[in-house]
Amino acid sequence: MAATASETALSPFDRLMPRVYVRQILCFPSTDPNALRALKDGLAGVALDDLFTGNNLSSHIEYAQLKADNFPPAALMASGIVPADTQPPYPDPAPVFRARLSLVKGGFLLCIALHHSTTDITGFDTLLKIWASNCRAGSFRPVGFDPSWMDRRVLLEPHNTTRTPPHNIPGLLHIQTPAEASRRVTTRSSSEEWQTAIFYFPQRGLRDLKRKVNELLVSDGTAGWVSTWDALTTLLWGAVLGAELNDHDHNPTTTHLSKATSTIGFPVDFRSKLHPPLPQGYLGAAFAMTSATALRDDIISLSNDAGSSSVPAVARVATAIRASLNRVNDASVRDTLAYLNHNPDQPSIILGPPHDGISIVSWADQSVYELDWGVAVGRCDAVRLPKLPNKRYPIVLPRVPDVGDDGGGLEVIICLEKSVMERFASSGPIARYAVLRCIS
Structure with a gap:
C-alpha cells in the first residue's frame, strides 16, 4: 500500500536538517562483471534506477594500492567518483538521492549521497540495509521493508496536539x-x-x-x-x-x-x-x-x-x-x-x-561492514569520504x-x-x- 501524503510529509526535525548531503564512499574488492547490474537491480526496490550511474577509473586507480594505503581520502578525489549534482553549488531543486559506481583496477568504489533534509545517518543505514538485502536476494522488491519506517505522522500535527507547546524556546x-x-x-x-x-x-x-x-x-x-x-x-x-x-x-x-x-x-x-x-x-x-x-x-x-x-x-x-x-x-x-x-x-x-x-x-x-551484498558485490572493505576542503x-x-x-x-x-x-x-x-x- 502506498504511503499517504500525511505519512511522508517532512516533520519539524526534517525541516531543520542541514541543507547538505549525507555522503559516503564504500570500497569493495569485487571484480565481478555483474556487480553493476546487481546494484542497479537492487536499487530498483528502493528508488528509481536512473538515479544510479557508473564510470571507469581502472586505468589510473588500483584497488590494491588504495587498500595498502588505508584508502586515503586524497585518492578519492578523482573526477566522477562523487555525483556532481550532490556537490555545491547544488541544483534547484536538489536531488534527494544519487549513487555512482566507479570501477578501479581490482575493485570498485560506490559513492552514495542522500539529502540530509530527508533523513539522518540511521536512516541512511536503513537504506543501505534494504539495498544490500535486495542485491543479496536478487529481488526487485524491498526485502524486509516495513511501511512504518516511512510514517512521519507521530512527529506531525494533529498527532502531537495533546501537548501544550512551551512558552519559551525549549532547551533542544x-x-x-x-x-x-x-x-x-x-x-x-x-x-x-x-x-x-x-x-x-x-x-x-x-x-x-x-x-x-x-x-x-x-x-x-x-x-x-x-x-x-x-x-x-x-x-x-x-x-x-x-x-x-x-x-x-x-x-x-x-x-x-x-x-x-x-x-x-x-x-x-x-x-x-x-x-x-x-x-x-x-x-x-x-x-x-x-x-x-x-x-x-x-x-x-x-x-x-x-x-x-x-x-x-x-x-x-x-x-x-x-x-x-x-x-x-x-x-x-x-x-x-x-x-x-x-x-x-x-x-x-x-x-x-x-x-x-x-x-x-x-x-x-552504522552496520555497513556487516552487510552482505550478495555474490557479485560482496562486502565493503572501508567507508571513506573524499579529502575535505576545509x-x-x-x-x-x-x-x-x-x-x-x-x-x-x-x-x-x-x-x-x-x-x-x-x-x-x-x-x-x-x-x-x-x-x-x-x-x-
Missing part, C-alpha cells in the same frame, strides 16, 4: 545569533593549508579506559556510568582543544579557548527515547542536538597527559557528556516538537543549545569489525590546518590511544 533549540551565523559561513582556503587525516582507535584501549573511569566513579560513590563513546568523545575533545590552543591569539574562530569552560555539540538519535519508540528503521530525521560543558582546564589537561593520572579528569568530562545525552528524552523531544509545530515560521531556529563551535559526529553504529571536526566512522585478534575499533576522520593537525596528532589522547591510518 536556540535562536541563531548574528555572531554564530558569521561563524557558520565557511571560508575556503588554499588546499595546502588543510590536512585530512584518519586515525584508528583500537577497541581494547577504549574499553580499558572506560573500565578505569567507571571503577573510579564507583569508588567515589558517584552515581551513573560512562560508555566507550563518552570516553572517545572526551579524548577527541581534549585533543582538538589542545591543538587549537596555540591559535587562540590570532584566530578569531577559536576565541572560546579563553573561557573557563568549553561546550561542544553532538547529535543524539531519539528513535528509542520516545514512548512508544519510533521504529529503529525509521527513514526520516530523528536526531536532536545536545551539548556538554566541562572545565576547560580538565579538557586541556588531557591533551598533555592521557595516561593513568588523567583518569579523574576523563571521568569528570565523560560524565558531563553522559548527562547531556540523558537530556534528550521523550519529554524534551515532544516539547521541541510541540514548539516547532506551533512556531513554524522562525527561520533563525537552530537544532540544539548553543556551543562553542566544536562538534563531534558519530556514525559508529575545517571539519571529528566524525567517528562506522565501527570496524574484529579482524583476527585485532579486536576491532573505531576510525575517526578530521580536517584541520596543517599546524593544528600536527599538534592534534602528537597530543596525549591520540599518541596513547590511536594509530594514524592516513593523512593528506
